[in-house]
Amino acid sequence: MSEKNELLFEMKNIEKIFAHVHALDHVNFDVRKGEVHALLGENGAGKSTLIKILTGVYSKDGGQIFMNGEEIEINSREDASEAGIAVIFQELSLVPTLTVYQNILLGKEISKFGIVSDKAEKAQIQELIDRYGFPLKTTDVVETLSVAQKQMVEILKALATDSRLIIMDEPTASLSSRESELLYKIINQLRDRGVSIIYISHRLEEVFNLSDRITILRDGKNVGVIEKEDIVPSEVVKMMIGKELSESTASRELSTSDAETALEVRNLTHIGYYNDVSFEVKKGEVLVLTGLVGSGRTEVVRSIYGADPYDSGEILLNGQVYKPTVKRSVANGFGLIPEDRRTQGFSPLLSVTKNVSLTSYDKIAKGGFVNAKDEDDLGEKAVHLTDLRPANPNVQVGDLSGGNQQKAVLGKWLTRDLKVILIDEPTVGIDIGAKDEIYNIIEELASQGVAVLMVSSDIAEVLRVAHRIIVMREGRIIKEFNHGVATQEDILLTSSGFVSEEEAA
Amino acid sequence: MTAMKKSNPVMKALTSSSRIIVLIALVLIFSLATKGVFFSYKNLVNILYSVSLIGIMVCGASFAVLLGGIDRTVSGNAALSGAIIAMTILNRGATGGNVALALILGLGGGALSGLIHGLILSRFNIPAFLLTLATNEILYGLVQMVTGNLLIYIKGCTLMDYIGQVRWLGIPIPVFIMLVCILFAYIVLNHTVYGRQVYAVGGNREASELSGIPTRRVILIAYIISGFMGALAGFVLSSMNQQASASQANGYENNVLAAIVVGGVSMRGGSGSIQNAILGVFLIGVIENGMNLMGVPSIYKDMVKGIIIIVAVAMDMANQPGTPLNNLKRRLKTKQA
Structure with missing residues (x-):
């Protein structure tokens, strides 16, 4: 076995069951040393569940995990980071008001008798930055950095703990194309230094360019592992979508x-x-x-x-x-059902009726006074039109299920012309x-x-x-x-x- | 007024409130402890009189709190309006026209102060607590300028004498003014479009904005109401004392806030009612009065007040999903079940 193909990490027969549904069904997944391995699949295919198991957020219901050939248990984030696994989160987890070096060494400060040595910390981080040539200063305050730079800080944070396996979840989603190019360079650099990367992205083009191998998940099953040289884009897409879909839903x-x-x-x-x-x-x-x-x-x-x-x-x-x-x-x-119903769609403390009425005071009020009966009728109408459940317009929208919350938001507009x-x-x-x-x-x-x-x-x-x-x-x-x-x-x-x-x- | 006929939900809100039970219990305890002195007509009127100023201010400041803001300038507005009214009457004499002018200037000053705060707070993302903390100091500075830092006596003003000294059915006029303010706030918050918009914007500003609600105007009007009510309280206070001073009403803003919090109005905005805020005013008033009658030293009174506020905040937290207190409450509930 050549050194390039040596396995760093291996998951065997991983199972995860949510309410009798197999979110992961005997999934095998492995990563070689110094490899960029992409994980592909549509929403709900099991990618995030797998990542959550290997970072200790969920515990597996079956199967084994190996690191360097030794079986390990990952039951918490601490276990994962001890095993050398780090995640670059989609929503970055940095403290915006602290500097670059303070963020990287957060929780791992270099100190004597409780007194932190800024000098030693800066020197250590400077050395790390120099090694990878990132365009960052140790004393930059994180909130002043671009998204791409923040990502670099996250990556450095992972490297500072000697992580051997870095998971990147949609890292380019909020980057410009120039910034993405820079990230690709960094990824290649990491690979050359023997760091393994699990890469998750919806952008197939970049996945195919970057990855040494790809693993495709569908409905909680591993449906294929493909080496770089064997990638055929249209085949990959077919594997992601699956063939069992009937013609009418697939087109x-x-x-x-x-x-x-x-x-x-x-x-x-x-x-x-x-x-x-x-x-x-x-x-x-x-x-x-x-x-x-x-x-x-x-x-x-x-x-x-x-x-x-x-x-x-x-x-x-x-x-x-x-x-x-x-x-x-x-x-x-016009009506608008906004992207994020929780922050933009409704007032959680108010009843369905009062949320629905928000758009219709031109109809149910006279001289600034609300006609209570018209308001109640409007709430009833919204419940009826959207088949909202429970069929009670006086329930606080914050207490409804996601689907019924969305119906309440729809109700704001359906009751209008x-x-x-x-x-x-x-x-x-x-x-x-x-x-x-x-x-x-x-x-x-x-x-x-x-x-x-x-x-x-x-x-x-x-x-x-x-x-x-x-x-x-x-x-x-x-x-x-x-x-x-x-x-x-x-x-x-x-x-x-x-x-x-x-x-x- | 279809609104008034529907007393059913009002009664439900009152009876379902734990505050009213606490209030009744306190009244019973104090009545027993003072051998009935507490429950005398005279003392009950005393309590009403002692809370009337805070009550008026709460009727305004509740609008700001319901919007997720806060208005600490209620005291500064009261002091400024008292000072302007006193100085106008002092300089021009207490004729009817001049008193009307004094009132317009004094109450208008409070509304203007509210307008300025509303403009700033609706347009810029400045924490209302910090802004009004700072501007309240500025307002007291203005009061010193207006009064020359002197105590200004008000003499010969029939209207203010009337408010300060006359009683109807043995009840001082300021109590009636408070009742009018409560009625005003109640009707606005419960039966007008504007009231609905206050709750909506306080609960979720962005969703309200996207529903076509003029969120800036809603915030602006709230601070104007708060400024006006503060100034009205200042006018009433000057009428009670027949004078205006540079430190008039100083510190009242804390009592106003305490009452609103004890009344269960959420500091995050969007939830609470004027009825409960007023109950908060009465709770604090009853406790202060009761302890006075029992001869409790004032240091203990302040401590008790502090503890009550902490309990109120804890209750607010316990109703907010995701907080440790809420988790505890839910665990206790499931254990019972």
Whole structure:
């Protein structure tokens, strides 16, 4: 066995069961010394569960873990870090007000009798920075750094504890393309120094370029391990999606309607967020903007609603130039189901009725006084329209399940005379039953002639509800699936960077 | 007024409140301990009179707290309005027109102060606690400038004499002014669009914004109400004392906050009611009065007040999911079940 192929880490027959469902079903997974090993799979395939087991967040229900050939138990984060495993979190876990060296040595301060030696700490971290050539100063305060630099601090934090296995979960999701290039260099450098990396990303192009091997998970099972030289992109995508999906869910016949245009966007640009975006939504049509997180979809929708500004281009409502403000949008029959319902969608302490009423005081109040009966009727109506459960409009929205919270947010708009509804990732964190009900509501709205503009990353969802699909990447429209058949494969390949802009056009 | 007929939910809120039970228990204990002196009509009126100023201020400051803010300038606004009214009357005489002018200037000053705070707090992300801590000092500085740091006596003003000295049914006028303020706050918070918006913005500003609610204006108006109520309390205080001083009402802001917290209005905003905030005012008033009658030394009184505030904060925390106290409460509940 050549040294390059020596195994560092091995997981055998790992099992994890949540409420009788096999989240991981006898999964084997290994990482060689000095290897970049990508873990691929759609949302819910078991990637995060596997990572949580190997970092000690979850305990496994079966199987064995080996480090350097020795069996180990990982029952806590401490166990993981003792074994030399470190995670670069998607949401960075640094203290913003402390300096670079203070962050790296947090909890591991160099001290004598409780007195910290700043000098020794700075020297040690300087040496570490020099070794890898990162553009960082030891005394920089973390909150003043860019996202990419913060990531470097995280990486240094891992290296400072002699981690041999570093897990990177979507590290480029919030980086610019130049910053991503720098990260790739760092990853290659780490590999050359014998550090192993588990790499998780939705961007297939970068995964294929960076990885020495990839492991593909689907429905909690390992469905394939592929060496770099054997990677065929379309094959990988097929393995991720699986063949057992029926034709009707895996693809959808799209059709453009010949109804009147309700909303049109022309060359809309918000510098730094999205560029030259043009499309139209007809009455009764569901247009879905898809693509990866950070591709500018949410920002476009927020600009149309008036919640964020834009720099140039125009928005047209029923053929008339429309300059949006939130107030004007509400008055003109727009509705918004925002991306994060907890922080943007509802007031958790208020009842369903009072949340629903927020958008309708123009209807249920006179002279500034609320008509209590009209308000109660409105709450009842919202519960009825969305089939909210429990069917009690006086329950605090914060006490409802995720799906019913989303229904309460929908209720804010369904009770109004809607013309255009903007829906952003409506089913994140919602169970399957409630998802279906929400799709039904969306379809019902469209059939009533409401123009629906939706943002979604869930490809099955996109294919379920869309009449037309637009794929965005890095703030631009890459491809529009107008009519004919679109499949999961088409969309996945386009959004993850496998179809270039020229090819798509 | 369909609102007034619906006493059912109001009664429910009152009876389901643990505060009202505590209040009744305290009244019983103090009545027994003082052999009925506590429960005499005269003493009960005394309590009402002693809490009236704090009560008026609470009716304003609760708006700020419900929005997740705080207004520590209630005392500074009271001092400034008292000083402006006293100086205007002193300099121009106590004729009807001049008293009206004095009132407009004094109460308008409080509203203006609230407007400035509201403008700053609705536009800039400054913690309300820090801003109003600082500006309350500035307001007291202004009061010293206006009064020249002297005690200003108010003589010959019929209106203020009336408020300070006349009683209806044996009850001093300031108590009635407090009741009007409570009624105002109750109706605004429970029956107007603005009241609904206060709760919504306090509970989730971003969601309110995206629902088309003018969140800045909601915050702005809250501080204007708070400023005005503070100034009104200052006018009443000057009427009671027939004077205005440079340190008038100093420290009242702490009692106002204590009452609101004891009344269970969440310091995070979005939850609580004016009825309960007023109950908080009465709880503190009853405890102070009761201990006075029993001859408890003032050091112990302050300690008891402090402990009550801690208990109130702990109860607030216990209702907030995710806090250690909430976990404890839930564990105790499941054990019982």
